[in-house]
Amino acid sequence: MMVKRLGAWALDSIQEMGRMLLFVLSAFAWLVRPPLRFVQIVKQLHFVGYKSTFVVVLTAGFTGMVLALQGYYTLRKFGSEGLLGSAVALSMIRELGPVLAALMVTARAGSAMTAEIGIMRITDQIDALDTMAINPLQYLIAPKLVAGLIGVPLLVAIFDVVGIYGGYLVGVELLGGNGGAYWNSIESAVEWKDVYGGILKSISFGLIVSWVCCYKGFFTKHSAEGLGTATTEAVVLSSVLILVWDYFLTSVLL
Amino acid sequence: MIRLVGVEKTLGGQPVLQGLDFSAPAGKLTTIIGKSGEGKSVLLKHMIGLLQPDRGQVWVGDAEISRLRGKALNEVRKRFAMLFQGAALFDSLSVFENVAFPLREKLGLKGAEVARRVDEKIEQVGLAGMGHKFPAELSGGMKKRAGLARALVMEPEIILFDEPTTGLDPLMAKSIHDLIVTMQRRFKFTAVMVSHEIPEIFAISDWVAMLRKGKIALMAPAADFVKTTDPEIQEFISVSGPIRLSGVAAG
Numbered sequence: 001m002m003v004k005r006l007g008a009w010a011l012d013s014i015q016e017m018g019r020m021l022l023f024v025l026s027a028f029a030w031l032v033r034p035p036l037r038f039v040q041i042v043k044q045l046h047f048v049g050y051k052s053t054f055v056v057v058l059t060a061g062f063t064g065m066v067l068a069l070q071g072y073y074t075l076r077k078f079g080s081e082g083l084l085g086s087a088v089a090l091s092m093i094r095e096l097g098p099v100l101a102a103l104m105v106t107a108r109a110g111s112a113m114t115a116e117i118g119i120m121r122i123t124d125q126i127d128a129l130d131t132m133a134i135n136p137l138q139y140l141i142a143p144k145l146v147a148g149l150i151g152v153p154l155l156v157a158i159f160d161v162v163g164i165y166g167g168y169l170v171g172v173e174l175l176g177g178n179g180g181a182y183w184n185s186i187e188s189a190v191e192w193k194d195v196y197g198g199i200l201k202s203i204s205f206g207l208i209v210s211w212v213c214c215y216k217g218f219f220t221k222h223s224a225e226g227l228g229t230a231t232t233e234a235v236v237l238s239s240v241l242i243l244v245w246d247y248f249l250t251s252v253l254l
Numbered sequence: 255m256i257r258l259v260g261v262e263k264t265l266g267g268q269p270v271l272q273g274l275d276f277s278a279p280a281g282k283l284t285t286i287i288g289k290s291g292e293g294k295s296v297l298l299k300h301m302i303g304l305l306q307p308d309r310g311q312v313w314v315g316d317a318e319i320s321r322l323r324g325k326a327l328n329e330v331r332k333r334f335a336m337l338f339q340g341a342a343l344f345d346s347l348s349v350f351e352n353v354a355f356p357l358r359e360k361l362g363l364k365g366a367e368v369a370r371r372v373d374e375k376i377e378q379v380g381l382a383g384m385g386h387k388f389p390a391e392l393s394g395g396m397k398k399r400a401g402l403a404r405a406l407v408m409e410p411e412i413i414l415f416d417e418p419t420t421g422l423d424p425l426m427a428k429s430i431h432d433l434i435v436t437m438q439r440r441f442k443f444t445a446v447m448v449s450h451e452i453p454e455i456f457a458i459s460d461w462v463a464m465l466r467k468g469k470i471a472l473m474a475p476a477a478d479f480v481k482t483t484d485p486e487i488q489e490f491i492s493v494s495g496p497i498r499l500s501g502v503a504a505g
Contacts, residue, residue: 124342131302131336132356133328139359 023137023218024211027145030138040143048109048144048210049151053158055104060159063096064088064166071167072175081171085182086189088167092160093190093198099246101159102205105152106238110213113144114234117217118227126218141214148210149203156202197253204249205242212238255280255412255444256301261310261320262468263296270296271307272468278412278461283438283445284473285455287491288465294448295339297465298414301446302334303327314412332360335410339417341401343389349376350385353403360408375403379433395426399433406437413438415447427451431458452490453497456480464490 071087117140120126129136164186172179216234220226256278263271270293278284278301288294299305300312303319312320319330335356343352353372357363363371376385379399389397398418405413418434419427431451435458438445449455456462456476463473464487472482480497482488491497 119345123340123345124338125344127299127304128336128338128342128344130304131331131334132360133331134356134359135328 019219020211020215023141023215024145027137027141027214030135031142031146033138037139037143040139041146044143044147045151047112048105048147049154052105052108052151052155055108056101056155056159057162059100059104060097060162061166063100063159064092064163064168065170067091067096067163068167068169068171068175072171072177081177082181083185083189084167084171084177085164086185088171089160089164089186089190090194092163092167093194095246095250097156097160097163098198098201098205099242101156102152102202102209102242103239105148105155105206106209106213106235106242109151110209110238111231111235113210113213114217114220114231115227117141117214118220118230121218121220122222122224122227136218141218144214145207145210148206150206152206152209153199153202156198156205160198193253197249200253201246201249204245208241208245209238212241255315256446257311257313258297258300258307259311259313261297261300261307261312263293263300263305263307265296270468271300271310273310274465274469276463276470276473278444278446280444281442282460283435283447283458284461284463285447285449285459286463286465287449287452287455289490290450292465293468294465295416298336298416298446298448301412302331302336302414332408333411334414335405335408335412336414337398337401337405337416337418339420341389341397343397343400343404345389347388348385349381349387349389349392349400349403352389352400353385353407356404356408371407372403375407376400378406378437379403380429394421395430398422398430402430402433402437406441409441410443412444412446415445415449417448417450419449419451428454431455434458452494453492456491456497456499 067088068084071084072081075081075084075087120140126136126140129139168179168182171177172182213234216230216237220230258274258276261271261274262269274297276297286294286297296305300307301314303312303322307320310320311318314330314333317330319327322330343349344355347355350372353375354368357368357371373385376382379402381396381399381403384392384396389400392400415434419430422430431454434445434447447455447459456479459476461473462476462479464471466486472479472484472487474482477499480491480499
């Protein structure tokens, strides 16, 4: 009995993964076919990117500040307060920027994406697009995937900069560290490969968020409960995938 | 115009359509009735390719659409419009933009031409001056009217109606029925409607079909349909009161 259930679960999971892959491949195939949905892409970028700026700046500022606070006292034990800048910047650029920004986008924009598409599914709006001979993957999904791919890396860039300034505020202005040393240590420690790794992560996280959240919304079951489940699953699955993928990408990049 | 041959469909392990044959005459209003859960909406979705049969064929004119996908299916769908149960208006667009949507997206029309055609349809369905409102601000009946305007604006050959009066009060339901009939007589499109509004539909339909156990149990002109000797169908159609036929159907 146990083995049978395990087998069924494994088959279901593989089937689901296959469906997810087909979903994203078809969406990209529709993206490159005319007409180009430029207006839709800009609208989605505004939603995913611009409207997430506030929450990203807020979390970035406090993340940088707490890093500096923790780092300052730890480094002081070894008389290395001068390295605070590099500690904050490297943690931000390599790890915290991409991961936390992507998690914030999942919570703010990703959940809304699933809910929006899910409601469109439940109220037949997606079928209505189909009956009008307009492909929903092209009109609805592809612009959201592009918005994730472009929007998340830009938000991560903002996250990194604000976080590093937050660290400066606490490490230098509040705790009295050396400002010159803060910036100097950043300049000497951060290499192109760190920035490149961060960008690569943020692009892949952007894809994960919009892919998972669109998929879950698109295949929402026809009920209010189905919509709730889809939204929860979308947020949980993208968050977990972001962290798992982060580990694998880091192990390859290092 | 639309013809289904030996269509079988199983959904979630339950057989819904079981070797169904159906044909909707061109330029006429055909209404499909049947108990809840018999698969009337499923049948309608097969006609426009939203669902594909497990077995059997679906013909739209000369095209067999049951295995079509992508561009080929979209070509056939250009001949259709569909009015959904909840009207399926796009929440993020105003009534005007909803009606303009297929014109802009499918025909690539712009500016004054769009405004002219949209205003004309909005007026025909009795929503003049409501173009700026959003679906959330409309009553159920107004939503159906807006949905009808969106269906009519492309001047399609075929319009499918999925329970267009569900959830409306009797007066509003009658006005939506009148509107559908008026438009159908005027533009001569082929109409297939799924409805529970018995006996009202006998007054407006040219043909009536009864879906039972996954097959069409009876399909006949409205005037002949009511004379059926099948006791189960008789009970089904007469339980809500006496049937009144329209001049057209009765004649």
